[in-house]
Amino acid sequence: MQAEIATARLTLRRSRPADLAAMHALVSDFAVVRNTATWPWPPDRAFTASRCAPMDPEMGLGGPVIHEGALVGMMGVSVKQDAVELGYMFARAHWGRGFATEIGRALIAHAWARYDWPAIGASTFTDNPGSARVLDKLGFVEGPASMGESRVRGGSFPTRTFRLMRPA
Numbered sequence: 001m002q003a004e005i006a007t008a009r010l011t012l013r014r015s016r017p018a019d020l021a022a023m024h025a026l027v028s029d030f031a032v033v034r035n036t037a038t039w040p041w042p043p044d045r046a047f048t049a050s051r052c053a054p055m056d057p058e059m060g061l062g063g064p065v066i067h068e069g070a071l072v073g074m075m076g077v078s079v080k081q082d083a084v085e086l087g088y089m090f091a092r093a094h095w096g097r098g099f100a101t102e103i104g105r106a107l108i109a110h111a112w113a114r115y116d117w118p119a120i121g122a123s124t125f126t127d128n129p130g131s132a133r134v135l136d137k138l139g140f141v142e143g144p145a146s147m148g149e150s151r152v153r154g155g156s157f158p159t160r161t162f163r164l165m166r167p168a
Helices: 017-026 045-050 099-114 129-137
Strands: 060-067 070-080 083-090 119-125 141-150 155-165
Touching: 017 045, 017 060, 017 070, 060 083, 060 099, 070 099, 083 099, 083 129, 099 129, 119 129, 119 141, 129 141, 129 155
Parallel strands: 083 119
Antiparallel strands: 060 070, 070 083, 119 155, 141 155
């Protein structure tokens, strides 16, 4: 079972069905989900409910990010198609406050301690420079440009790829 991961301001914990209303409110903001690969638009409550199921700890760590008792985002690192990827989204009201960097550092440290993954990958659409800054602050190194699918946007779009190697 995944332990809670806490920082000075934030807690990341396992998802649970009771997160549905807060999670659905988060993904009901187009500005938030437009930067994701798999979330639908318009928001689909059944899809959101499927994402409120706890992550299998053998596949990775992740869930809602809580600040002062409220769900302010989601973050996780997990095995996807034979690669390990970091993913996250935060409510627009919390952009620019350092939340993704703060909880990302703690999550990555926890992942290195628990799993023997050689690296963690991440990607961001080229029109999302804030996310690229988060990955840079977390120590990720930019790789080749690519194309990435976006369910919300309805197609394939230019992305920046990143990789973080396991510390020696």
